[in-house]
Amino acid sequence: MKLLIIEDEQALRDNITNYFNEDGNICESCSCLADAITKLSNYEYDCVLLDIGLPDGDGFAVLEYLKVQMKNEAVLIISARNSLDDKLKGLNIGADDYLTKPFHLAELKARVVAIYRRKAFNSNNKLVFNEIVINLLGRTVDVNQTPVILTRKEYDMLLYFIANKGKVISKNAIAEHLWGDEMDMHDNFDFIYTHIKNLRKKLLDAKCNDYLSSIYGIGYKFKAE
Amino acid sequence: MKLWAHYNKASTIITISVLLAGAVIYYFAINYIAQQQLNRDLTEEFEEVEDYVKLNGQLPKQADFDEDQTTFLKTSKDTLKTRYFDTAYSDPKEKKTEAGRAVRGLVSLKGQHYLTTITISREGTEYLIQIIGAITLALMVGLLIILFITNRYILNGLWRPFYDTLNALKTFNISDSNTFHLKNNKVDEFNDLNHVVETMSLRVKTDYVNLKHFTENASHEMLTPLAVITTKLDTLIQDETLKPEQFEQINDIYSAASKLSRLNQSLLLLVKIENKLLDDAEELSLDGLISQKTRQFNELAQSKDIRINEHLGEKNITASKYLIDILLNNLFSNAIRHNSNDGWLIITLTTDKLIFQNTGCEKPLDADILFERFQKGQKSEGTGLGLTIVKNICNLYYWDINYSFEHSMHTFTIKF
Numbered sequence: 308m309k310l311l312i313i314e315d316e317q318a319l320r321d322n323i324t325n326y327f328n329e330d331g332n333i334c335e336s337c338s339c340l341a342d343a344i345t346k347l348s349n350y351e352y353d354c355v356l357l358d359i360g361l362p363d364g365d366g367f368a369v370l371e372y373l374k375v376q377m378k379n380e381a382v383l384i385i386s387a388r389n390s391l392d393d394k395l396k397g398l399n400i401g402a403d404d405y406l407t408k409p410f411h412l413a414e415l416k417a418r419v420v421a422i423y424r425r426k427a428f429n430s431n432n433k434l435v436f437n438e439i440v441i442n443l444l445g446r447t448v449d450v451n452q453t454p455v456i457l458t459r460k461e462y463d464m465l466l467y468f469i470a471n472k473g474k475v476i477s478k479n480a481i482a483e484h485l486w487g488d489e490m491d492m493h494d495n496f497d498f499i500y501t502h503i504k505n506l507r508k509k510l511l512d513a514k515c516n517d518y519l520s521s522i523y524g525i526g527y528k529f530k531a532e
Numbered sequence: 533m534k535l536w537a538h539y540n541k542a543s544t545i546i547t548i549s550v551l552l553a554g555a556v557i558y559y560f561a562i563n564y565i566a567q568q569q570l571n572r573d574l575t576e577e578f579e580e581v582e583d584y585v586k587l588n589g590q591l592p593k594q595a596d597f598d599e600d601q602t603t604f605l606k607t608s609k610d611t612l613k614t615r616y617f618d619t620a621y622s623d624p625k626e627k628k629t630e631a632g633r634a635v636r637g638l639v640s641l642k643g644q645h646y647l648t649t650i651t652i653s654r655e656g657t658e659y660l661i662q663i664i665g666a667i668t669l670a671l672m673v674g675l676l677i678i679l680f681i682t683n684r685y686i687l688n689g690l691w692r693p694f695y696d697t698l699n700a701l702k703t704f705n706i707s708d709s710n711t712f713h714l715k716n717n718k719v720d721e722f723n724d725l726n727h728v729v730e731t732m733s734l735r736v737k738t739d740y741v742n743l744k745h746f747t748e749n750a751s752h753e754m755l756t757p758l759a760v761i762t763t764k765l766d767t768l769i770q771d772e773t774l775k776p777e778q779f780e781q782i783n784d785i786y787s788a789a790s791k792l793s794r795l796n797q798s799l800l801l802l803v804k805i806e807n808k809l810l811d812d813a814e815e816l817s818l819d820g821l822i823s824q825k826t827r828q829f830n831e832l833a834q835s836k837d838i839r840i841n842e843h844l845g846e847k848n849i850t851a852s853k854y855l856i857d858i859l860l861n862n863l864f865s866n867a868i869r870h871n872s873n874d875g876w877l878i879i880t881l882t883t884d885k886l887i888f889q890n891t892g893c894e895k896p897l898d899a900d901i902l903f904e905r906f907q908k909g910q911k912s913e914g915t916g917l918g919l920t921i922v923k924n925i926c927n928l929y930y931w932d933i934n935y936s937f938e939h940s941m942h943t944f945t946i947k948f
Contacts, residue, residue, distance in 0.1 A: 322766070323763065
């Protein structure tokens, strides 16, 4: 997957680049609107991560540009503005998703993977990871051709882990992904433990490899082999 | 009281007092003039009597003075000042007594003085005064009616631009991006008013936009560094050579960062509510939203074995879905977080109120400071803004929120 990261905060840009720069992804980045337009006019990308507040203009201009040029890049807006207007405006003029700062890299990755999947494999609704086959439309999971019945949260979590395979994901990130920050789960992560335990048990029962491991009480990792 | 009614009251009082004063003055003036006229007539009569006496050397007979009554009395007085006075006059034809005017003076005939009194009827002048009085009264009533109608209709017409401006102001919406425009009219004062109102509304709108921008900028400025912290931590934990103690430290930083982010978002939300920046009100089914939230929070409740009991009547409200979502989230998470294990959460919704009751700490909370910013329980992990946000959302929609402690239940009641 080829990504363009348009973000003016250097530390954030580097973090995102590092996190995405495995898995055969190619990340390019720029810090202002003018560079972004130049890059977009010269190269093709699969996905664009777009910060709305740029030093030389509004990030919406990038969306307008893509629309006018009839380019097919998937766009995910990263914005510090948690305003409904902006969100609707962004989605209306062609953004595929909208993520509010601060966010976890795992969340960003999961969303980018999701929109990339939607754009790239329109006809193919199957996500295959070794022996795990996920039917994205029917929201069903097969392990070694045996259906595994997952709850909604377990299914969401499995997709989330696969999108972030090989990465340590903090419990905070998982909690926010599953419940959203508005539910105010605070530091009560018992739920995550329960859900992960159940998911792991169901997968193991279906003779799946044990991909999930707990990392020092900070989070979990889904092995990438 | 309407403007025209005030105007009416003032003009009625002034008109009546001026007309009454006028009528009194008028009455005395007419009376005086009439009296003068009568006195002149009497003087003439008296002179005629004197002339007659001088010419004929005898007292005139009653028959010589048509309807005037003349009496002669012998008197021993030598001098008497001629004087005029009101008296009764008996009409010989109609045989009744009327108001009359008389003159009394001395007439000398052959050395003998006679006290002479001539009385004439005042009926004519009385009648005149009555007519004038009636006309004055009719004028007064007529004037009042005309003033009343004038005030009511002409005044209303004259003030029409004012009412137009007033109505335009009533519908003025600060977040409406249309500029506020008022019609010009013939009255300079109203044009001035419109001009001032337009300038003011423009300034208010500019300030409002600036405020909105400030809110957004503040949000941006704080959230970007927070995003850097969070993503740095996400990157840091990928390093599996870290020691468990270091992971523990990172965990604490994660918690602090997420708390800071929630705090920031809560404060910005408060600013937005207080400045009424959220005006996406729509018709919502509150009972539907509550049962949806109950399902969402079910897991959280189950983890503490809290039983949720709903009594939901149908209730539709017009409000921002986003805000109602936050309101319910805060009420639910409070009721669950501060609940005891194996406790109860009872939600009652009727057409006029929404009640959240939960078990928990056995002591009532201090209702006075409960809704204040940054007031939170000792064990609370929250931001201390949850109930402030709830209260502000209620204020925004003019709902009344109360806390009470009834039957060992912490009770939050929202009255619509």
